[in-house]
Amino acid sequence: MYLALWRVLPGPLWLRILLALLLLVGALYALATWVFPWVDTLVNNQEATVGSP
């Protein structure tokens, strides 16, 4: 999967590394900005009160 992605990237090695890094940063940004806050509302793994079910 990742190998196929690497093959799709154009240009010489340095450009491919740069593009791969950009993709990674973009993915992380999207995760932190939209995906994780949304997941956070679904999971309930932090409780601090007494008496709550």
Added chain:
Amino acid sequence: MIGVLGELLITAGVLVMLFLGWQLWWNDAIMANEQSDAASEISQDWIEQDRLAQAELEASATAEPEETAETPGATDYGDPIVAAAPGNATAFAVLYVPRFGAEYHRTVAEGTGHDVLNSTRLGIGHYPDTQMPGEVGNFAVAAHRSAYGGGMHLINELQLGDAIYVQTADGYYTYRYRDMEYVDPSVVGVIAPVPNAPDAAAVDRIITLTSCNPLYSTAERIIAYGVFESWQPTSAGAPADLAPIIAAQAAG
């Protein structure tokens, strides 16, 4: 084919770890900042409102000579003002615990739901059926130990006699930390007017902080109790040890 499946599984594992890292540290730090800033704003608003009210009072009573200047600390302000509990998710107090860091201050709002504890502006929730600051009985609040700003991250480091300040629109309530216990999450007796004695009539003014234990787990609850020491109205200024913290808020 197997290779793709393996990569997907590894990716899923990495995503879970990333989420936990985001929740416990990245987002935690961001929310801690936001909650802290929001608390400063509220605190400064109260002080400013009180200053305006005092100025108005003085302007309307020019002929009346003021009684001799009050010496801070030596004055007895009588029984503390007890405000009525506000509606759900409404901010009504700011909590200062110097043991949690000189900068530490968080907004206390009514209710202990996610709309309060997981909020970027609030953070500390007041158990609705417990007493208010300064009231005889138990002023009980909850906050996260980790994640969502981690309002009680350092609760286990409290030491006998540590100051716990509660600021409201009316004034400053000083509590002193007394003791700690660890309980099962179902033990609601810890927020009773007399902790762990639900049928007893309250005589003392107690503050109860509840959070998760152990750190990064929700298996138990850590409960910290403090005892009311003194009260002073906003016009009298903050208690000596709290004043520099409030001044720092105003500056930044």
